[in-house]
Amino acid sequence: MLGALALTGCGSLGSRPRVREWNLFGGGDGARLLQIHQQYVAEHPDVDFEAHTLAWGPPFYTKLAMSAAGGRAPEVATLHLSRLKGFSPTTMLDPIPVDLLEEAGVRESDFLPATWNRCIVDGKLYAVPLDQHPFVLYYNTDVCKKAGLLGPDGKIKPVKGVTEFLDMLKAVKETTGKYAASVETTNPWRIWWTLYGQLEGKFFSDDGTRLVLDDAKALEALELMAKLATDGLTPKSSNYAALVAQFTNGDAGLSFNGEWEVTTYQTAKTPFSMAPFPVVYDVPSFAGDSHTFVLPHQANRNKDDTKATIEYIAWILKHSADWAAGGHIPAYQPVAKSQKYLDLKPQAEYRSVAPDVLYDPDGWFSGSGAQLENEAGAAFSGVFSGQATPKAALAQFKAATQKLLDTPSPV
């Protein structure tokens, strides 16, 4: 008993550098992360490592913001890249020491320039990208084979344009007898943002002060969403849990979703594969985001802890092929080009879309799980359920966005 006390006393006195991580991975990807952490701990007995998973979205960001505002944050945390500017990096984050990162063997040239540049605010690096996670197409291979949608290589034949897209959905619906695709109608931000992006629609003016939404393009995307629901190609109403359930139980032969449910469907033994979401309109563009590592603000940052933290980040990046098994595309290019990642099926099937990932608009109220997505979800879910016309939904969303723009920024 005394011995145990002495031991724990020793640990907390800081003889070993301490790395505490807060992350938001509660799904299938969280289970992968746990395995990666186990390996990290086994290889690093000299580091006092502790990881906590908090509930995704607002609960996570609220807690992280509070801890950083108080200056007593964990050493490292995950953050969606789309939220970086809205997270007030100058007050709530500490810049990443680039020299330490290079010492740990991670350089700017190891990332796609578009991703890396987003991590820089006011000339300082505030985030290290771990992955990219676009909106993709899941398909049930048995259903699609029966519907004649698979090519000779057993992969789904790519479709282009609205007509081909709808024809594909009709063929799947005839085969399942229920729906063609499962989609989260209660929060349809991602599908709308993908379609609107494929129409090359703009959102904010370049200086970020005005809403310059293209009504015609926004409506075209919303009308397509309404058609999907009225033609019975997608459910009129289904939340996230139902989206997953409908794809696993075969009610839907396709699923429009982010790529992070790979593990779930593998565990459920669903016969499936994945592909880029079809280019329904003019250009390839896919709603998505990146998970990054950030150093939340600590009033008294310890040098040894920071060094160990940067080494931890570098270690995870170099092992991100294991992370990619959960669906995310590695941001660290040496891994993204490695054979280990390329051999992952179906996770490597949609890697080509990485340069075309469309981040949420810039704004303190925008980003994954933030207010703008909520407002879009509230307005656009009615388009699927039939409770709102596309026109009314768009008017509501525009008014809500304008109100957010008019609100003085708290960051």
Place this chain on the structure above:
Amino acid sequence: MAVQTQPQVTTSTPRTAAKPAAGQPWKERWGGLFFVAPFLLLFAVFMIWPIISGLWNSFFNTSLAGVKQEFLGLQNWREMFGDPAVWSSLKNTLVFTAMSTPPLVIIALVMALLANRKGLLGWLLRFSYFAPFVLPATVVTLIWVWIYQPGFGLVNGLLTAGGFAEIDWLNTENRAMLAVVITTVWWTVGFNFLLYLAALQGIPAQVYEAAAIDGANGRQQLFRITLPLLSRTTGLIVVLQLVASLKIFDQIYLMTNGGPNFATRPIIQYIYQNGFTNYRIGYASAISYMFFAVIVVVAVLQFRLFSGRKEAGQ
């Protein structure tokens, strides 16, 4: 039992209560203060101070993000009065309160009358009426979200078996609040039930005996004896329930997250969104104060009604 202990209490209270009025030495008064000091300290730190600092913040653009704060004067308050989301979410809270309070009082009373009996049946009823109350909000909402689920949920299963059309309870604007109310009643009615049951068991048996000798039937006993004797408890339950219902947040946050299309978002969730999700502590404080005023008004109204009725009764 209860009857026997009551006289002791009434005889002992005047004696101790009379002393300090007659001029108690300062020493003893300080002694009393020391006894309540631990509570007062916590009360000051966790109640009084936040109340003051909340009012203070409502005049600033205080941000959770730690940027420098500036004095805004009444700007937050002006923004609040022009913000339709404040009023629609306040309306949702009031609608929830109006929908949930009557059943939570009436059903609790009926259940207490049914369960106020000896033997195995009484035990079983008491147990099953109170059991849901011990569950945490997360478990309750998880169960009910599945019960309401279209396609395979229990409620819609019963509806379709009865020949009715399915209802997508939690995703339909004019059904979602009703669904939350039903869940809340199932979950929390047990507490009010317990208060009523305790009050019922405190009514002396002699009163019923005398009434029976005078020829009062069960119905007369219920309306002339039981209900009047429960009126103080009813007042207490209504006050507690109004305050609890006005504080609605957990169930809605977990079941609908304020949706569909903000049709169920209560004022506390809007305060939470502004203060914590959007970092706008100053603005959130202003809304909190407005809501605080609403609760005070409701409490005063209720107090007036209740005390007025008591005087009329006497």
